[in-house]
Amino acid sequence: MAIKEILKMGNPLLRQEADLVPLEEIKTDNLKYLVEDMRDTLEYSGGIGLAAPQIGVLKQLVIIKIPEDSERYPESEESEEFILFNPVISYIDKTLQGFWEGCLSIPGLRGFVERPRKIRVDYKNEDSLECSIEVEDFQATVFQHELDHLFGFLYVDRMKDIQTLVFEEEMQNIYEQKEL
Numbered sequence: 001m002a003i004k005e006i007l008k009m010g011n012p013l014l015r016q017e018a019d020l021v022p023l024e025e026i027k028t029d030n031l032k033y034l035v036e037d038m039r040d041t042l043e044y045s046g047g048i049g050l051a052a053p054q055i056g057v058l059k060q061l062v063i064i065k066i067p068e069d070s071e072r073y074p075e076s077e078e079s080e081e082f083i084l085f086n087p088v089i090s091y092i093d094k095t096l097q098g099f100w101e102g103c104l105s106i107p108g109l110r111g112f113v114e115r116p117r118k119i120r121v122d123y124k125n126e127d128s129l130e131c132s133i134e135v136e137d138f139q140a141t142v143f144q145h146e147l148d149h150l151f152g153f154l155y156v157d158r159m160k161d162i163q164t165l166v167f168e169e170e171m172q173n174i175y176e177q178k179e180l
Contacts (some may be wrong), residue, residue, distance in 0.1 A: 004055040051149030084123040093118035112164035
């Protein structure tokens with residue numbers, strides 16, 4: 001299909017709440033093309049998740065796919081592909097865990113964010129079927145990060161300390177110095 005431009009922090013569309021997708025719309029050709037465009041864009045960008053608002057479409061749709069060889073998150077475990085329409089989060093374990101998050105809409109930066117450790121997400125899949133998944137640890141963070149985009153939030157909004165916002169290249173330098 002097509003690789004779409006990813007909106008960057010500062011674009012007002014990223015701060016708007018996305019609309020629910022009516023069930024009858026999920027299986028239409030327009031939505032199938034949108035999902036394909038999002039897949040292509042996600043793969044091209046090297047990301048692990050993409051929300052429709054990031055490409056300027058204010059619909060509650062997210063794709064998450066952690067590849068085996070993720071350059072952005074090399075320590076992460078591979079996941080299957082998830083296509084979520086109208087997702088709703090329930091918190092199973094609210095114990096906070098922290099990860100260095102990055103975002104395709106905030107290129108070149110990482111920030112330390114603490115989020116609940118285990119969640120359940122109820123959603124509709126590509127066939128309009130009701131689905132539910134429980135995820136924990138890094139995968140729970142990925143889901144929460146992507147679903148935040150549907151409600152106008154970026155990871156920087158979740159940071160407790162803005163001093164933990166760093167350029168990726170500086171982060172790499174810090175890790176290399178610690179190894180010496």
